[in-house]
Amino acid sequence: MFSRRSIAVLALVVSGCGGASRVGGAADETRVLTLMNPIGDRQEVTVFADEVARLSGGDLRIRVVASPHLGATDFEAAAIADVRRGRADLGLAGSRAFAGSVRALHAPLLIDSYALEERVLAGELTRPMLDELRPLGLAGLGILPGPIRRPVGLKGRLLAPGDFRGAAIGEQQSPVAQATLRALGAQAVPLSVTRDEAGLAGLETSMMALDAGGYDVAGSHVAANVDLWPRPFVVFANADAFDGLTDDERRVLRAAAGSAVPRIAALHRRTDAEVAGNVCRRGRMTFDVATAADLRRLRSAVEPVYRDLGHDPATRAALESIAGLKRQMAEPAAALPACAGDASPRAPARTRLDGTWEMETRRSAAAPEYLDENWGHWVFVFDRGRFAITQENATSCTWGYGTYTVDGSKATWRFADGGGQAPNGAQNKPGEQFTYRLSVFRDTVTLGPATGAISPVNFRAEPWRRLGPPAPEKLSRRCPAPASALAE
DSSP: OOOOSSSHHHHHHSSOSSSSSSEEEEGGEEEEEEEEEEEEHHHHHHHHHHHHHHHHSSEEEEEEEEETTTSTTHHHHHHHHHHHTTSSEEEEEEGOOOOOOOGGGGOOTSSSHHHHHHHHHSSGGGHHHHHTGGGGGGEEEEOOOOEEEEEEEEEOOOHHHHTTTTOOOEEESSSHHHHHHHTTTEEEOOOOOOOOOOEEEEEEEEHHHOOOEEEEEEEEETTTTTTOOOOOOEEEEEEHHHHSSOOOHHHHHHHHHHHHHHHHHHHHHHHHHHHHHHHHHHTTTEOOOOOOHHHHHHHHHHHHHHHTTTHHHHHHHHHHHHHHHHHHOOOOOOOOOOOOOOOOOOOOOOOOOOOEEEEOGGGGGTTTTTTTSSEEEEEEEEETTTTEEEOOSSSSSEEEEEEEETTTTEEEEEEEEEEEOOTTTTOOOOOOOOEEEEETTTEEEEEEEEETTTOOGGGTTTTTTEESSGGGSSSSSSSSGGGGOOOO
């Protein structure tokens, strides 16, 4: 139901973990490759898998399997080792988990916009980085964009070098991040994706992870314009498995990694803007803006990291190439939208949206994510500024509720909470706000996207049919919204 969260895998259900398989008859054979995913989020890998299927005409498909090391501190290194041992055909891991010239992608404050990240990863600059994987028993296929990571202060702001001095800052097993934090005078604390952050002064993280981890607690801060580094993903194959593919199959895998780059970069841009809006509306986190002087001091403080990286000729060459692209593009650094504070919808009198409505959608309506939580049987109850929604199918049953306004042909919903049986963790979250173009004709509601607003397609995939006046009892009995959802 959430518009951007963990994205479900495009997959064929076959048995086993490692080893390429073929399914189908001689006329329509499909090769299925397993890909080990070391993290819970599947945004990048799903787009890659979609591109593989598209470019191969369905002859080559990806089945994603979860790494057994999810939750360990060294979860990415362990997944790399498993693919090297042949426990899966393909894998992906954050580029932070590799040595060599790929470290240039994490140089502090260097890649500071999605436009620059896309340009770097779509060109030939990454080819030497991928070639360095061969001695590890791996074949590099491509590098996919990742979200930009920023300093998040759990107890105060993290803008200038003095804010970091002596602070315990969480990071996820990145040697470059560790060196950067040491240069800033902080203590780098390795984190897994599930470790408790108690005792930390802050962490380096993305907006998506900030939202998923609930880091916007009372008194917390995010540095809205301090772009530490992106978190790209390297897609790789077991070298023997890759060599066993046909020439066409190898070309498809590499081409799919390249064609996925702009799609994923656009996804992360949208995600940052959406999450920033949700966090802002919840009102618990302060959005800090570093001054030009703050940024200069940060860049000066991390110079030792560049000197260390430059000791390796290949890494130094990559750093110089990225810096040259950055000067050439002159792209403004990515910054979170300003947070103007909460502007909650006011509870109005009755509107033409008031009533109980239902909608039926198929899995195809949940493209491109295909999340179970985004399709099925929907019931919507709208009543004088408050709403509740339930969605259910065989594998998922979710609820959400909040407040809404109707202004002419525009309807805006603000979620107060969501929950239920959500296999992908894609239930609605407090602070989410969606806006739609609204058309009500007799007993039918039709929603459309609103210009400049977030208008997830899962709620507007089909027209709604009126069931009658507002009736909470019509909501799913399997996963009902809280009784207080529609209370005054």
